[in-house]
Amino acid sequence: MMRYGLFFLLFYTAIYAESLVLHEPVSVDAADQVKVLRGGAYFKSSCLSCHSLKYWRYDSLAKELGIDETVMPNWPDDSWGGHPPPDLSLIALEYGVSWLYTYLHAYYLDESRPTGFNNLAMLHTSMPNPFADIQGVNTLKRGLSIAKLRSRPKQHWYQVVDFGPHGSFSPQEFDLYVEDIVTFLSYVSDPSVVERRQLGPWVIGYGVLVISLSLYIWIVRKKDMATKPKKRK
Numbered sequence: 735m736m737r738y739g740l741f742f743l744l745f746y747t748a749i750y751a752e753s754l755v756l757h758e759p760v761s762v763d764a765a766d767q768v769k770v771l772r773g774g775a776y777f778k779s780s781c782l783s784c785h786s787l788k789y790w791r792y793d794s795l796a797k798e799l800g801i802d803e804t805v806m807p808n809w810p811d812d813s814w815g816g817h818p819p820p821d822l823s824l825i826a827l828e829y830g831v832s833w834l835y836t837y838l839h840a841y842y843l844d845e846s847r848p849t850g851f852n853n854l855a856m857l858h859t860s861m862p863n864p865f866a867d868i869q870g871v872n873t874l875k876r877g878l879s880i881a882k883l884r885s886r887p888k889q890h891w892y893q894v895v896d897f898g899p900h901g902s903f904s905p906q907e908f909d910l911y912v913e914d915i916v917t918f919l920s921y922v923s924d925p926s927v928v929e930r931r932q933l934g935p936w937v938i939g940y941g942v943l944v945i946s947l948s949l950y951i952w953i954v955r956k957k958d959m960a961t962k963p964k965k966r967k
């Protein structure tokens with residue numbers, strides 16, 4: 735059942751979240767507690783008013799951040815015109831960190847949209863741009879349109895927008911800010927990464943030991959067989 739659910743989700747995601755740009759390759763280290771905590775604090779102040787994290791297995795990190803069910807929103811299905819802010823507990827697994835990182839960069843001014851903004855990584859998103867103040871406001875490059883972007887090979891989001899003056903963050907600071915949030919969401923969707931990281935060397939060490947022992951026994955037995963006279967049938 736779970737597996738079908740996941741397939742459906744991936745399929746749904748693929749057709750639903752139309753992306754007009756390349757997804758930035760980004761590698762995040764969800765075992766980096768400093769980044770996870772920083773990202774968690776950003777999430778709490780900028781995202782938690784709309785998005786819940788209901789499936790997070792609440793751990794010491796959640797406690798440290800003061801995030802639990804009591805501070806999470808609970809939207810009726812028909813709120814937000816039928817697209818309420820979804821739960822983000824598993825978002826990093828569903829969409830991948832590259833998409834997430836790109837989505838959180840790729841707002842551009844579009845007055846035809848109810849929120850005044852559109853997003854290159856999720857066209858016609860109903861999420862209002864939370865970053866206009868800190869990132870600054872970008873516009874689609876002159877002469878470009880959604881139809882034109884659809885008809886040509888994908889480019890990076892920053893190749894198809896004109897940057898306005900940056901907001902209260904420099905572009906580098908904004909990149910780090912988004913990276914921290916993505917690192918946090920990556921951790922939330924799979925907190926066992928920390929245990930796995932700690933367990934990894936032991937598992938490999940055990941494997942090497944078992945293989946060496948088997949090899950040793952095999953060699954000894956082979957030698958044994960060679961020296962023993964063969965039994966007659």
Ligand code: HEC
Binds near residue numbers: 817819825861
């Ligand atoms: C004012 C409310 C609001 C805030 C604040 C907000 N979001 Fe959203 N977000 C939404 C809504 C509404 C949607 C649904 C968009 C849609 O379905 O078109 C959404 C969708 C998303 C999605 C896509 C998920 C999906 O399955 O479609 C992601 C990822 C996301 N938000 C991340 C964030 C992050 C990270 C922050 C904080 C930096 C944030 N949001 C802040 C309202 C908000």
